[in-house]
Amino acid sequence: MLFLLRGRKLKFRGIANRFLDEEKKRRMRQKNPSKNVISLVNRIGPKESKASLTQHKPRTAPTRVIAITSGKGGVGKTNIVANLGYAFSNLGKSVFILDADLGLGNLDVLLGLAPKYNLSHVILGEKTLPEIVVEGPGKMKILPASSGVQELTHLTREQKIAILTALDELIDAADIFIIDTAAGISSNVMDFNVTAHEIVVVVSPEPTSITDAYALMKVLALKYFEKRCKVLVNLATTAQEGEDIFRQLNRVTDRFLNISIEYLGYVLFDEKVTKGVKHQRIISELYPDARASRCFADLAQRIANSPARHVPRGDTNFFWRHLVSNSLR
Ligand SMILES: Nc1ncnc2c1ncn2[C@@H]1O[C@H](COP(=O)(O)OP(=O)(O)OP(=O)(O)O)[C@@H](O)[C@H]1O
Ligand SMILES: [Mg+2]
Numbered sequence: 001m002l003f004l005l006r007g008r009k010l011k012f013r014g015i016a017n018r019f020l021d022e023e024k025k026r027r028m029r030q031k032n033p034s035k036n037v038i039s040l041v042n043r044i045g046p047k048e049s050k051a052s053l054t055q056h057k058p059r060t061a062p063t064r065v066i067a068i069t070s071g072k073g074g075v076g077k078t079n080i081v082a083n084l085g086y087a088f089s090n091l092g093k094s095v096f097i098l099d100a101d102l103g104l105g106n107l108d109v110l111l112g113l114a115p116k117y118n119l120s121h122v123i124l125g126e127k128t129l130p131e132i133v134v135e136g137p138g139k140m141k142i143l144p145a146s147s148g149v150q151e152l153t154h155l156t157r158e159q160k161i162a163i164l165t166a167l168d169e170l171i172d173a174a175d176i177f178i179i180d181t182a183a184g185i186s187s188n189v190m191d192f193n194v195t196a197h198e199i200v201v202v203v204s205p206e207p208t209s210i211t212d213a214y215a216l217m218k219v220l221a222l223k224y225f226e227k228r229c230k231v232l233v234n235l236a237t238t239a240q241e242g243e244d245i246f247r248q249l250n251r252v253t254d255r256f257l258n259i260s261i262e263y264l265g266y267v268l269f270d271e272k273v274t275k276g277v278k279h280q281r282i283i284s285e286l287y288p289d290a291r292a293s294r295c296f297a298d299l300a301q302r303i304a305n306s307p308a309r310h311v312p313r314g315d316t317n318f319f320w321r322h323l324v325s326n327s328l329r
Contacts, residue, residue, distance in 0.1 A: 064308045065177045067100075067196035068232075071212025073183035075204040076234040078107050079273055081180040082136075083284045083293070087300035088176045089138030090284075096174035097136070098143045098167065100192045101182040103153035105145025111136045112280030113144070120146035122166075123159055129166045137285045141174070143167075153188060160191055185219045194224050197309045200264055204235045205245055214252055221259045228309070230264040232299070242266025265302060267295040 068077050068084075078101070085095045099105040099119075108115050115134045121127040129143065136142045146152060155163075171177050179196055181189045193199050199220065203213040213231070220226040231249060233242035246263040253261050270292035276283040284293045 061175070061308065063171050063174050063177050064198070064303075065171065065179070065196045066198045066200060066303070067179040067181055067193045068200050068202060069181040069189060069193050069216065070183050070202040070209070071185065071214070071216035072204070072206070072209040075183075075202045075209050076267070076273075077183070077202050078110055078180050079277070079282070080202060080232065080234060080267065080296075081178050082107060082110055082282045083296040084300055084303075085136075085140045085176070085178050086138045086282055086284045087296045088304070089140055090297070091300060091304055093175040093304070094173070095138070095140045096143070096170060096177045097140055098177070098179045098192075099145035100179050100188075102145050102155065102188055103147070103149055104182065105147055105180075107142060107180055108134070108144040109147075109280065110277060111142065111282065113142065115142075115144040118144040118146040119163070120149045120152055122163070123152065123155070129163075129170060133170075137282065143170075153186075155188065160188075164191075164195060185216055190219065190224055193220065194226055198230060199226065199228070200230045200232050201261075202232050202234050203245060203249065205233070205237070205241060210245060210249060213249060217253055217259065217261065218257055221257050227259040228262070229259070230262045232264045233266040235269045236266040237269055239266060265295070265299050267299070268292055 068081050070077050081097055085097050088095050097107065099107040101107075102119065105118070108118075113134050113136060115132065117127045117132040119132065122129055122132060132143060134142050134144060179192050181192050183189070201213050201216060203209050217229050220229065231246050233245045236242040236245070242265065243263070246261075250261055250263075253259050268291045270283065270290055272287045272290045273283045273292050276286045279286065283290055284296050287293055288297075
């Protein structure tokens, strides 16, 4: 846990130790001391190679961590993540993207990248997180996931903690850190969602997508005590349709979940998105004036102008705070 003991990380030590004590006790109870979370954290955390990634212009605001998620699959999350990231970089923001679709990640394919290493190499202890970072359009930094590695969808608690802790170091290097999650309500997806400052639930006009978005927000609210979500309607035919879908969702979440959801906006259906996908280029780069590209630019501008959700850091860092509070529940 060396890097946690250094510099400003000293202030996180108390709470991290408390958590690790819990881990130790739990492991002793399970008589399985072989999976050592401390050595895992040390193994995959940023070491000397962190320096180049953290060399950015001084930032005035803390990093904003945004998870893009959905109940139903195929509603456009990965395209939204890539285009939104690109739009943020056009605004002069430094952007990091984590492909958290563990096991079926395809952000790298969408961006026409061919990374040699991905999260599976990190889990296997062959690479550290900073060593798998690749650069995408707009100088976005991408942490690619693997595809077809089923084991990654069943990470142990120790492995998740190790990844999230190491990510915490990288997060400081970005203005905006976007997480592209898998679809659904598995604990893998939820763990990434609850570690973000802002959760954006993507929904399409299909009724099944709307009911699945409701199911996702229900699990977030009731099981993870996460009561604030933003809704983004993708594949809308008009701006009015986006608003109507939000209103439908808002009515049921208000009535049955007692949570407040916020309308983030909409992205219009645009066949140029698919055209771009075929060329492994994002629409915002290939057709900056296309109607969907303008939606992405507007969204990025709106998010940048809106106040960041304040998450008190207290005496612990970002990921630890969530992990500790979840583990003690
Ligand atoms: N605004 C849009 N207009 C037209 N097509 C779109 C739009 N957004 C996404 N698509 C298309 O929808 C399909 C699914 O997109 P994408 O892979 O981004 O979804 P996803 O939610 O990440 O899927 P998964 O749940 O499998 O990760 C792609 O073929 C993409 O081209
Ligand atoms: Mg996806």
